[in-house]
Amino acid sequence: MSNAQTSSRKIILQERPAPDELVPSRYAVRVGDIDVLIISDGILTPPAESMATNADPEVRGAWLDERFLSKVAFDWALNAVVVRSGDQTILIDSGLGEEYPDFPRAGQFVHRLEAAGVDLAAVTDVVLTHMHFDHVGGLLVEGVKERMRPDLRVHVCAAETKFWQAPDFSLTAMPPALADLARKASLEFLNAYRSHLRTFDQQAQVAPGVVVTRTGGHTPGHSVVRISSGDERLMFGGDALFPVSFDHPEWHNGFEHDPDEATRVRLRLMKELAETGSWLVSTHMPFPSVGRVATAGDLYRWVPAWWDY
Template structure:
């Protein structure tokens, strides 16, 4: 297994010139023989500190964040979309945020262009879950599917949750736009969107693994016979989620379930020394989990 990091530059041409001029896209790459994984930046989120700390023990949480270099007042986690290429397929895991979420996100088309790929080259889009920064980018400015030649796949439980009318009433006011936006985009995808179950081999060498809690039907994916794990937001940051995986994090919709999932995944990944690919983890999101005292730490492979 070989993991590298490189930067690619796209020139100022075409409709994307305003954003693309001079922009270097850091791409972390993992070679698994017949499978190549590249993580691409969709930009970053802009979140308040409360999104990280919430009702957690503030002094202890703030000490962990200070040690990690996270300044008080706000948080800007990266958004790493995973591209998997084989001889037959060009697969995206998640679709980024698209144009309608935050100004600091929606950069995936530029990142693909930097690798000489277009949305039309994508054969499959596989979703970890239905939050805006993962699902909304599947639909373009004209309410049409962006990846016109791709099959789209999502866990059945996750699809059913976001399309249930009761979700809008039960999710809480701060996330109601998430529910409305997910339901709308799932409707727009229509018959293009297929579902799968826990344990299904959704593509050759890609097995779905339940990692519920961040959302009710969140899925991770074992790649190449368990040689890597795409974890989505099951492990949502590189500091609190590792140092105190048992804490119920405010970013998770089902915090207690998410904490159990997070702790179990980190224990397993540390023991097996399996590479982890996380959507909001640093350095392109590729690294390993190491035991660190009573908790764990994220060790970047870059």
């Protein structure tokens, strides 16, 4: 068993799940000397067509049928990550934050952090892969900002903060209500955390072995986080890769602000992952979202890690 599969004893669950927790919601792995904890914020249920807006409906429906998934709405995992490197505790994205009427099965992040023994006051850094509402929402929950450190650093690509000051949704297929929610959440976040922002152009080292790099595509400043220690590597892919990406990388996701560039980004990242053997964790891959990418002819396939008890 590799080090990346071995649960970290430093951040293993400190409490038993609450009685209403019917499924596991956190999963610890070790990347060399770095602790990584994946936290589930729950499940989103967007319209099925949003997973592949440029696909033939019959082909998309067949893909869903083969996996026994609904052709009306599908379960979309929502994951965030806590990283401990040296004396830094880093939160990568923050989930939806609150329960929205359209997404009643998400919005669990804050209490699941607490249940996993992660103190908000101990978080030294936040990294945002991008500023969609299901990535910044946890930081907007009432009372959260007041519990964070006054010297908190929030790392986000400069192109991302610029974009959300006057966002363009013309290439997305987002329902108007979700576009309004995205616009509102991003501005609220910028207003609340402006003094904490540490923007970067293309790349920044957040902590030893933790580097965030702009990819663009999904949003103009979308970024991925690469974690490395010793011979172990893990990438947090944000919204660059989805479950359907391995079979149909050319399918456009309805939330992508530059769909053609997003396709190029995911192909480039899958090639890198297959060549390096790096672990992958991504926002919307099924929890616990830990696996590797392998070549499959001209495409790639997802190889989930065996659950490590």
